Amino acid sequence: MQEAPFAMKKPNIAKLREFGFAENGGTYTYGARIAEGQLQMTVTITGGGDIRARVIDPATGEEYVLHRTSGAAGAFVGMVRTEYEALLTEIAExxxxxxxxxxACAREVxxxxxxxxxxELxxxxxxFPGNAVWRREDTRKWYGALLTVPERKLGLASGETAEIIDLRADPEELAALVDGERYFPGYHMNKKHWLTIRLNxxxxxxxxFRRIDESYRLAAK
Structure with a gap:
């Protein structure tokens, strides 16, 4: 089960341990009382990132599920749901x-x-968890953005999602590069000063890499 707060994320083992997760055979488990101590919530995470969260009623040993049941209402259900989601969000963050x-290309970059x-991104x-930027430490200006976008937004007749990089570029060189297949005008950027490259x-x-170096240099101004 992949809980929503964990989408596009991977577990950091050191952080899991620091948070209080106990390790057993490559599986990490964390438990906490919720709902004013009336219920026990347990979150289990494998090293591969599989996540399971359960809420148990210690009095009966049975799993409590109303907080995940569509249409279930009431003050107690609302309290459980709020605390359940808050703990998962805290763990994800x-x-x-x-x-x-x-x-492979994005990872190389x-x-x-x-x-x-x-x-670091x-x-x-x-x-927009699929969008991230790099910026210089000195000027704090962006010199690159790594994004996931529908290819149709690049003008391509495709329903696929592309990983792209936005970089600063000299306007004259940019105009000569853009070909609508590999190089595009900067996506969501000033199209005279930024270009987009598909990472395919x-x-x-x-x-x-050479164009990243140039973009880094241009961000110094």
């Missing part, structure tokens, strides 16, 4: 790391930026 970008500039928008292997990694 404190014990999990973003795990959005899956392609992330590794390059980390090695070259010490840059910043996920700034809770409403059509543009060699070394070429993307």
């Amino acid at each position: 404190r014990c999990f790391d973003p795990d959005v970008f899956k392609s 992330i590794s390059y930026v980390r090695a070259a500039y010490g840059g 910043e996920f700034l928008w809770k409403r 292997g059509m543009v060699p990694a070394e070429e993307i």
Whole structure:
């Protein structure tokens, strides 16, 4: 079962332990009393990221499920539901790391930026967990954005989702590069100063790295 707060995230084992999860054979378990101590909530997470959350009534040993039952109402049900969701959200925020970008090309880019500039992606928008940016430490200006977008928003006749990178570029070079297949005007950026590259292997990694370097330089101004 994949609870909503954990979408696009992966468990950080060190953070799980710090939070108070107990490890047993690669499975991590955390328990807490909720509903003024009347119920026991247990969250179990495997190293692979599978998540299970249960609420047990200690008096009967039976699982309490009304908080997950559509249409169930009442003050007690509402209290259980609120505390259940709050604990899951807290665990997701404190014990999990973003795990959005899956392609080999995107992972290469992330590794390059980390090695070259010490840059880590910043996920700034809770409403858009598939969007993240890099920015320079000195100017705080963005020099790159890694995004997941429907390919149709790039003007492609496709229902697929693409992983893309937005980078700063010299306007004259940008105009010559855009071909509507590999290079596009900057998605959600100033189209005279930003370009978008699909991270699908059509543009060699070394070429993307060079353009990241150029974008980093341009963000110094």
